Amino acid sequence: MNAESASxxxxxxxxxxxxxxxxxxxxxxAVGSLIVIVATGATVRLTGSGLGCHHWxxxxxxxxxxxxxxxxxxxxxxxxxxxxxxxxxxALAVSSLRTRTLPRRVKVLAxxxxxxxxxxxxxxxxxxxxxxxxxxxxxxxxxxxxxxxxGVLVLLEATRLVRGxxxxxxxxxxxxxxxxxxxxxxxxxxxxxATAAGPHPGSTAVRRIGSFQPSVDVQRRGVTDEQLGxxxxxxxxxxxxxxxxxxxxxxxTDIQHLAYVLPQGETAPPPGLVQALARSNWLQDILxxxxxxxxxxxxxxASARKRMSxxxxxGTIYSHPIGLNGHGAGPLIGLWDYQEGVPxxxxxxxxxxMWFSVELQATTPVAEWGGQPVRMAQEEDMVMGPDGIPxxxxxxxxxxxxxx
Numbered sequence: 001m002n003a004e005s006a007s008x009x010x011x012x013x014x015x016x017x018x019x020x021x022x023x024x025x026x027x028x029x030a031v032g033s034l035i036v037i038v039a040t041g042a043t044v045r046l047t048g049s050g051l052g053c054h055h056w057x058x059x060x061x062x063x064x065x066x067x068x069x070x071x072x073x074x075x076x077x078x079x080x081x082x083x084x085x086x087x088x089x090x091a092l093a094v095s096s097l098r099t100r101t102l103p104r105r106v107k108v109l110a111x112x113x114x115x116x117x118x119x120x121x122x123x124x125x126x127x128x129x130x131x132x133x134x135x136x137x138x139x140x141x142x143x144x145x146x147x148x149x150x151g152v153l154v155l156l157e158a159t160r161l162v163r164g165x166x167x168x169x170x171x172x173x174x175x176x177x178x179x180x181x182x183x184x185x186x187x188x189x190x191x192x193x194a195t196a197a198g199p200h201p202g203s204t205a206v207r208r209i210g211s212f213q214p215s216v217d218v219q220r221r222g223v224t225d226e227q228l229g230x231x232x233x234x235x236x237x238x239x240x241x242x243x244x245x246x247x248x249x250x251x252x253t254d255i256q257h258l259a260y261v262l263p264q265g266e267t268a269p270p271p272g273l274v275q276a277l278a279r280s281n282w283l284q285d286i287l288x289x290x291x292x293x294x295x296x297x298x299x300x301x302a303s304a305r306k307r308m309s310x311x312x313x314x315g316t317i318y319s320h321p322i323g324l325n326g327h328g329a330g331p332l333i334g335l336w337d338y339q340e341g342v343p344x345x346x347x348x349x350x351x352x353x354m355w356f357s358v359e360l361q362a363t364t365p366v367a368e369w370g371g372q373p374v375r376m377a378q379e380e381d382m383v384m385g386p387d388g389i390p391x392x393x394x395x396x397x398x399x400x401x402x403x404x
Contacts, residue, residue: 018098024158030092030113031155033085034148040078041144049074050132054338056125061343082120089114089147092154099161106157109150116147129344131320131327138192145188214244221369236263239273240403241377253322253357256379259401269400272366273374280362280376281398283308283315287333287358293388296349297331298341305339314373315362322357322381330354354384355393 018026044050052071058064059076066072096102096110120143127136169177218232219239234240238261245254258277260269283304290304301317308315316339321330331348333356338346361377381393 016098017100018095020099020101020158020161023095023099023102024155024162026092026095027110027151027155027158030085030088031148031151033081033088034113034117034144034151037078037081037085038144038148040081041141044075044078045137047071047074050137051128051335052076053079054128054335055343056128057121079124082124086114086117086121089117089151092151096154101161103157106154109154109157113147113151113154116143116150120144120147131332131345133327141192142189214242217241217243219374221372234261236261239374239400241375243379250324251322251328251355252324253355253381254379255381256359256377257397257401258376258378259403261403269402270366270368272364272368273400276362276364276366276374276376277398277400279313279364280315280360280378281396282311283313283317283360283362284358284378284380284396286311287317287319287360288382288390291333291350291356291382291384291390293350293352293384296347297333298346300331300350301334301339301341301346304333313362314364315360317360319359320357322355328355350384352384352386352388356382356384356390358382 044052047070049071052073052075053059053066055061057079059066059072066076093111093114096107120140123136123140123143127133127140130136216234217240218228218234219241220228220232220235221237240259240261241256242259243254243256245252260273262269286307287300287304290300290307292300304317308317316336317334318336319333321328323329331350332342332345334346335342357379358381359377359379361375363373363375365371366374378397380396382390383393384390
């Protein structure tokens with residue numbers, strides 16, 4: 001009976017042993033999933049969907065699955081792929097322990113692949129929480145590439161185990177490989193910095209490294225945004241919206257101002273455009289009066305929107321603290337697609353000596369343009385003084401810039 005029990009136990013252990021060929025198949029699946037997650041992450045970035053889901057692990061508070069459209073679908077799909085990738089790398093790590101002839105160093109690499117992949121989950125959540133801080137985004141990407149590189153090493157070792165060891169490469173080939181590795185590593189790191197400073201940081205609503213690329217938007221009488229296209233030629237009579245970044249006192253922010261291109265024979269903008277800017281200033285006044293120490297960003301947003309609605313202003317509020325990378329730590333006062341409050345970031349409270357970027361827009365029908373709605377988007381910086389009184393850091397725009 002004891003012999004039978006021992007034989008049964010031995011058979012069970014043998015059943016759990018994985019052959020080298022089986023381990024290589026698991027490694028191929030894991031590496032394939034790591035390649036796919038890099039590709040889906042790039043898709044999120046290039047489509048500007050990085051903030052498509054503001055919550056984690058679900059997409060929105062009280063709504064696990066995406067319900068806000070295209071960007072939410074793209075971001076949530078990336079999270080689904082990430083979950084499958086974690087499972088694939090877990091299978092790789094466990095399988096390494098069941099492959100008897102696998103060297104110990106390869107087993108360590110397999111578990112590092114799983115640990116690095118698992119670490120991407122909280123890192124991704126932190127990255128979203130901090131509004132795609134460019135340095136966090138860079139870390140997120142570089143970790144993915146490091147994990148992928150380790151996965152490829154495991155796959156090569158698994159293939160070597162199946163096929164047998166090959167002769168060692170000549171010294172010159174090994175030296176060339178080391179030089180190539182250093183060059184590629186430098187290229188990847190500098191490439192992430194260039195991308196974070198360029199036009200694809202992951203979302204249209206996040207700041208870039210180092211500087212802000214200026215942008216100019218055009219509104220034209222009788223012409224829709226779709227008809228204008230992405231790069232219209234400026235004409236007389238156009239309303240221009242310019243967004244440009246500045247750095248002062250190590251704080252990074254941007255300023256949004258508006259201009260009117262005077263037609264021939266005109267010396268001033270139409271009264272309707274003047275009134276449209278005045279309504280945007282009115283919304284600024286409302287928000288400045290509502291920002292007080294001790295109040296959360298969501299409380300400020302709710303109060304300001306209630307007053308805005310009562311005054312008949314069609315507007316959107318998406319203001320934020322400023323810091324070393326544009327959006328600083330502290331309470332968010334709305335996001336362009338979260339006008340009912342921002343879970344988490346909007347729950348923080350205002351404290352004295354905070355700097356804010358008062359960013360918002362008011363849309364007003366202009367009689368001289370046949371009732372066409374004109375959007376006046378502004379962004380100006382304010383300081384919450386030690387006395388709890390908000391003041392403009394410099395001065396705000398109250399008149400349209402005139403271009404002759």
